[in-house]
Amino acid sequence: MPNAIKGAFASFFNVPKHIAPLAVLRVAFGGIMLVSIVRFILKGWVSAYYIIPRFHFTFYGFDWVRPLSPTGMYTLFAVMIAAAILVTIGLFYRVAILTFFLCFTYVELIDKTTYLNHYYFISVMAFLMIWVPAHRYFSVDVLRKPLLQVTKVPGWCINIFKLQLVLVYFFAGISKLNYDWLIAAMPLRIWLPGKSDLPVIGGLLNQVWVAYLFSWFGALFDLLIGFLLLYRTTRRPAYALVIVFHLATAWLFKIGMFPYIMIFVTIIFFSENTHLRIINYLRRVLPKSRLSPPKSYHIPAVKVNFIAVILLLFFAIQLLLPFRYLLYPGKLYWTEEGYRFSWRVMLMEKRGTIFFHVKNPANGRQSEIINSRYLTPFQETMMATQPDMILQYAHFLASEYQKMGINNPIVTAESYVTLNGSGSMLYIDSTVNLATEQETFGHKKWILPFHNTQK
Amino acid sequence: MRKFIYTALVAMAAFVLIQSCKKSGDGNTGDNSSGFDRKAMLTNISANIIIPAYTAFQADAVSLDAAVTAFVASPDADKLTTVQTAFKTTYQQWQATSVFEFGPAGQVSLRVNTNTYPTDVNQINANISSNTYNPTLLANLSAKGLPAMDYLLFGTGANNTAILAQYTTDSKAGNRKTYLAALAAELKSNASTVLSGWGSYQNTFVNAAGTDVGSSTGQLVNQLVYDYEILKNYEVGIPAGVQSMGNTFPTYVQAYYSKMSLQLAKLHLQAMQNIYLGKSGQTNGLGLDDYLVQTTKLPNTAKYANGSSVNDAITTQFATATSKLQTLTDPLADNISSNPGAVTAAYAELQKLTVLLKTDMTSSLSILITYGDNDGD
Numbered sequence: 097m098p099n100a101i102k103g104a105f106a107s108f109f110n111v112p113k114h115i116a117p118l119a120v121l122r123v124a125f126g127g128i129m130l131v132s133i134v135r136f137i138l139k140g141w142v143s144a145y146y147i148i149p150r151f152h153f154t155f156y157g158f159d160w161v162r163p164l165s166p167t168g169m170y171t172l173f174a175v176m177i178a179a180a181i182l183v184t185i186g187l188f189y190r191v192a193i194l195t196f197f198l199c200f201t202y203v204e205l206i207d208k209t210t211y212l213n214h215y216y217f218i219s220v221m222a223f224l225m226i227w228v229p230a231h232r233y234f235s236v237d238v239l240r241k242p243l244l245q246v247t248k249v250p251g252w253c254i255n256i257f258k259l260q261l262v263l264v265y266f267f268a269g270i271s272k273l274n275y276d277w278l279i280a281a282m283p284l285r286i287w288l289p290g291k292s293d294l295p296v297i298g299g300l301l302n303q304v305w306v307a308y309l310f311s312w313f314g315a316l317f318d319l320l321i322g323f324l325l326l327y328r329t330t331r332r333p334a335y336a337l338v339i340v341f342h343l344a345t346a347w348l349f350k351i352g353m354f355p356y357i358m359i360f361v362t363i364i365f366f367s368e369n370t371h372l373r374i375i376n377y378l379r380r381v382l383p384k385s386r387l388s389p390p391k392s393y394h395i396p397a398v399k400v401n402f403i404a405v406i407l408l409l410f411f412a413i414q415l416l417l418p419f420r421y422l423l424y425p426g427k428l429y430w431t432e433e434g435y436r437f438s439w440r441v442m443l444m445e446k447r448g449t450i451f452f453h454v455k456n457p458a459n460g461r462q463s464e465i466i467n468s469r470y471l472t473p474f475q476e477t478m479m480a481t482q483p484d485m486i487l488q489y490a491h492f493l494a495s496e497y498q499k500m501g502i503n504n505p506i507v508t509a510e511s512y513v514t515l516n517g518s519g520s521m522l523y524i525d526s527t528v529n530l531a532t533e534q535e536t537f538g539h540k541k542w543i544l545p546f547h548n549t550q551k
Numbered sequence: 552m553r554k555f556i557y558t559a560l561v562a563m564a565a566f567v568l569i570q571s572c573k574k575s576g577d578g579n580t581g582d583n584s585s586g587f588d589r590k591a592m593l594t595n596i597s598a599n600i601i602i603p604a605y606t607a608f609q610a611d612a613v614s615l616d617a618a619v620t621a622f623v624a625s626p627d628a629d630k631l632t633t634v635q636t637a638f639k640t641t642y643q644q645w646q647a648t649s650v651f652e653f654g655p656a657g658q659v660s661l662r663v664n665t666n667t668y669p670t671d672v673n674q675i676n677a678n679i680s681s682n683t684y685n686p687t688l689l690a691n692l693s694a695k696g697l698p699a700m701d702y703l704l705f706g707t708g709a710n711n712t713a714i715l716a717q718y719t720t721d722s723k724a725g726n727r728k729t730y731l732a733a734l735a736a737e738l739k740s741n742a743s744t745v746l747s748g749w750g751s752y753q754n755t756f757v758n759a760a761g762t763d764v765g766s767s768t769g770q771l772v773n774q775l776v777y778d779y780e781i782l783k784n785y786e787v788g789i790p791a792g793v794q795s796m797g798n799t800f801p802t803y804v805q806a807y808y809s810k811m812s813l814q815l816a817k818l819h820l821q822a823m824q825n826i827y828l829g830k831s832g833q834t835n836g837l838g839l840d841d842y843l844v845q846t847t848k849l850p851n852t853a854k855y856a857n858g859s860s861v862n863d864a865i866t867t868q869f870a871t872a873t874s875k876l877q878t879l880t881d882p883l884a885d886n887i888s889s890n891p892g893a894v895t896a897a898y899a900e901l902q903k904l905t906v907l908l909k910t911d912m913t914s915s916l917s918i919l920i921t922y923g924d925n926d927g928d
Contacts, residue, residue: 289846290762290917292586302586350763447914449906461797464788477920512906517847519861520910 108255109404112248112392114368115233116375119186121257122230123378124360125221126184129196132218132353133176142169145210149472151492152207153485156535161205172199183225186235190226197222208485209478213441214354217264221361223410224260227403228253229393234375246393250400253393256407257364260414262322267418267439269318276429276443277315281307282516283445284314291348317341325365338362349442424539429515430546432482433539448480448513448523452490454497455506462506465493481513483524483540490530507531521547587845588837590760593767595829595836597753601651603831604822605746608648611641612735612742619735623728626718631711635704635809641738642697642806646815647822650778653770654756655748659741662778663692668785669803670698672706675730682726684733695734698805703731706808762918771826772839772918776909779823783901786816791887791894799891801884812883817876824869839912840866847915861911868904875900 136142146163154161163169176199182192201219204211229249231237238245276282285307292298300306317337324334342355363374395403421434428435429444455462467476470492479485490507497505506529513523521544524530528542615637622630645666652662664686674694678684685691693699707727708714718724718731759767784794785805792799804812825831829838843862859867875897879886887894913920 286846286915286917289586293589293761293766299586445914445917447910447920449910451902456796463796464793466784466794473920512910514910514914517915519864520906520914 107251109250109252111251113251113254114372115229115247115249115253115393116368116371117254117364117366118228118230118249119234120371120374121361121364122186122189122225122235123184124363125225126180126182128353128357128360129218129222130177130180130184132357133173133180135353137170137173142173144472144474146203146206149207149209149475151470151475151489153209153475153479153488155205155208156484156537158205161202163206172203175199176203186231186237187240189231189235189237193222193225193230197226207475208436209475211436212352212354213439214352214357216437217354217357220260220414221257224256227407228256232393234378245391247390248392250393252404252407254364256411257361258326259411261362261364262326263411263414264439265318265322268441269315269320271418271438271440271443272311272315272318276516277311280516281311283443284310286445286517287349294347314341325362328367331365335362335365345442351442426539426543427546430513431540431543432484444516446481446513446515447477448511448520450476450480450486450509450511450523452493453508453510454493454502455508456497456502457504457506458502470496480511481523483543484535486511486524487530487533487535487540490533494531505531515546518546587842589762589768589842590757592829592837592839592842593757593760593771596771596826596838597749597756599831599834599836600826600829601756602746602749602753604644604648604651605742605749608641608644609739609742609746611637611644612739615641616735616739619732623718623732626715626724626728628711628715631704631715631718638697638700638704639809639811642701642809642811642815643818645697646818647825649781649819650774650823650826651771652774652778653767654752655745658748659744661741661745664741665696665738666698666805667692667696668698668701668805669800669807670694670702672702675699675702679723679726679730682729684730686733686737695737697738700731700734700738701806701808703727703734704809762916764919768842768916769918772913772916773920775823775826775839776905776913776920779908780905782816782819782823783898783905786812786819787883787894787901788898790884791891791898793895793898797891799887801887804883804887807882807884810882810884813876813879813881813886816883817873820869820873820876824873827865827869839916843912843915846917861907861915865904865907865912868900868907872897872900872904 143166146169147166152163164172176196179192179196179199182188183196197219200215200222204215204219229246232244232246232249272278281304285304288301288307288310292301294301321334321338321341324330325338339359342359345351346355363371418438418440421428421438424431424433426433429446450467452465452467453462454465471479471489479489486509490509494505494507497507508526508528509524509530510526511523512520514520523544525542525544530542533540533542615634618630618634618637622634649662649666652660656662671690671693674690678691678694686695704714707717718728721727756767759765762768785803788794790800790803801807806812806815827839829836829841840862843865844860847860847862879893879897883894909920
């Protein structure tokens with residue numbers, strides 16, 4: 097058995113593969129990133145998310161991450177545009193992809209209000225792309241230095257992306273295997289009727305059975321699609337499904353670039369012949385480049401070992417992270433302890449309204465906080481249903497009132513949350529002084545338990 | 552196994568496609584048996600609530616402007632009373648008009664131009680002294696509209712004799728009359744612009760029948776919640792000191808000088824309840840309540856511990872909040888000073904309705920409360 101594993105490992109890592117899929121991935125990823133970043137800027141989000149807010153919800157352990165000045169933020173986005181272009185055309189590739197990864201991840205770390213699985217996915221993909229020679233074929237770098245060109249790369253250079261994509265879909269599928277999604281058809285049962293004005297299928301979306309069909313189909317799709325893409329016989333229809341599925345979600349839900357990103361990057365699953373055809377097609381519209389003789393990509397053993405360790409660590413984390421929620425008591429959707437970074441997509445219709453009160457312990461007088469004085473509406477909305485953000489904001493309020501001369505202000509939160517159609521109920525123990533509660537990886541005891549009254 | 556899975560997937564995909572096509576083949580027979588007719592709700596609310604509200608508000612603003620014109624031409628006690636009465640009518644009607652800050656009203660920012668308070672007496676007096684008034688100046692937002700007229704017509708003297716003197720014998724009487732007339736004219740002009748805008752916008756409104764951010768239901772619900780928070784915070788909470796360590800600000804109430812703050816708050820709440828119910832006069836048409844009943848009638852949807860539905864909870868809370876307001880008295884400013892506990896108790900009930908409208912209603916209807924724009928996942 098160990099030998100079999102060893103064998104599988106060896107084939108995953110070492111069997112030489114044509115570099116074409118990697119080159120296509122580089123073009124596809126770089127291109128879609130370029131569109132994403134430009135779209136982000138044009139939507140005014142640089143300002144709305146990173147310049148206007150006076151308070152930012154940083155990630156635990158990343159409190160030191162701060163936004164730059166307005167000029168700095170726009171410069172950073174300009175750098176990302178340049179990096180995305182360089183990645184696409186394959187010029188100064190390693191520097192470009194590293195720059196892109198660092199800039200993008202930095203921006204994501206500024207404020208968890210904007211956390212989306214697909215932003216996390218972009219960081220993950222960009223990270224993986226740092227380690228592979230995606231510029232050594234069909235690139236400007238090769239035009240500059242023809243000696244760089246190779247035609248074969250070790251299997252891992254391509255397989256890590258397939259593995260990552262399989263993990264994303266599979267975990268997304270596993271997260272749908274629960275009562276709410278399968279038995280109650282929640283939240284689609286709430287969301288779909290809201291779209292009943294769409295042409296053609298609008299009327300159907302009011303039907304309960306359609307919510308069930310979509311739920312079950314969605315779960316099956318996520319669970320299986322990664323594997324169906326892996327096998328040659330099922331690949332073509334599977335990719336057709338990928339297109340149909342993601343375009344349908346793009347049409348029904350407001351999920352931005354995510355569907356298009358997935359449609360583009362899953363091309364990696366196709367064979368080298370398909371990718372060579374794509375490249376030949378692209379070559380027709382691009383200046384001719386010399387074809388050099390077949391050559392394999394060689395890297396020193398030390399370097400290979402280093403990359404192997406990094407990738408093993410990386411995928412170990414990828415495999416374990418989505419299961420960390422098991423270490424926490426209570427209903428995951430309610431507490432959201434261990435929710436992020438686990439490919440849980442579109443699972444909850446969750447909303448809340450929260451009122452903070454700051455009390456002066458010296459005289460017992462208290463104030464309700466006008467959240468809009470400190471937070472943007474988007475930040476307030478996201479904070480209202482996420483305990484770690486509630487705590488961060490409470491600490492911020494405590495420090496604000498401390499500055500105003502109130503010693504050890506008592507900060508409490510009266511918060512009502514509804515989850516997947518439950519009536520709203522008290523979310524946070526409104527008697528607990530959040531100012532003295534600390535953020536840890538441990539369970540937050542002041543989250544009140546979820547009582548589902550409907551079953 | 553692989554073949555089976557593949558076949559199953561293709562079969563399901565085909566099924567979905569066939570179902571979709573079947574629907575389109577049916578044409579527009581509109582099988583809404585299990586759906587809610589949002590268009591009919593929008594038709595009812597626009598034709599029977601919104602447009603009548605703007606029509607009445609515009610008529611009131613025209614009458615007010617005419618009364619002001621007559622008053623400034625030759626000020627006397629009778630004409631002052633006439634202006635004051637016309638003003639009160641206009642302010643009362645505004646309570647049923649303020650919610651609809653989208654479409655034509657959104658374009659002219661009707662809400663802040665009409666009703667930004669507390670009004671800035673210093674700014675008003677500075678404008679009068681310099682005899683200049685620039686309606687587009689940001690600083691003048693709190694020196695115009697109904698709150699500024701509230702001050703000019705009721706707050707410039709201890710009684711009507713003293714107030715009249717400000718328009719007759721006072722050294723700035725001429726400038727003051729000019730200013731009052733300018734404010735009345737601006738109010739009339741805005742009201743007329745919005746009313747005429749609805750002539751063509753009604754069709755747009757009824758046909759944007761989705762639930763997205765830009766849809767009519769989305770805008771209506773967002774503005775209902777937003778305006779409700781104005782009622783809760785600015786008409787009651789802030790003056791009662793709930794956001795200022797218990798330090799009260801009685802003069803911050805709406806209509807402080809004409810002393811009808813509570814009356815207006817009750818009218819405002821009633822107007823919002825009517826929008827929720829789709830009610831005009833004695834006719835209860837399609838409203839958000841019917842929509843909620845429709846979306847939550849299925850099993851497994853929004854129930855409370857006592858088994859009541861979202862609609863029950865909201866209806867009950869409207870009644871509770873109203874009855875709490877009824878225990879208070881005008882002038883609300885005096886009530887806040889003499890019995891702040893009663894006012895904060897009313898505020899607490901108003902707060903509960905915020906949660907129901909902002910969280911439960913919007914969640915059940917799948918409408919985003921967002922004054923911005925962002926992707927989800």
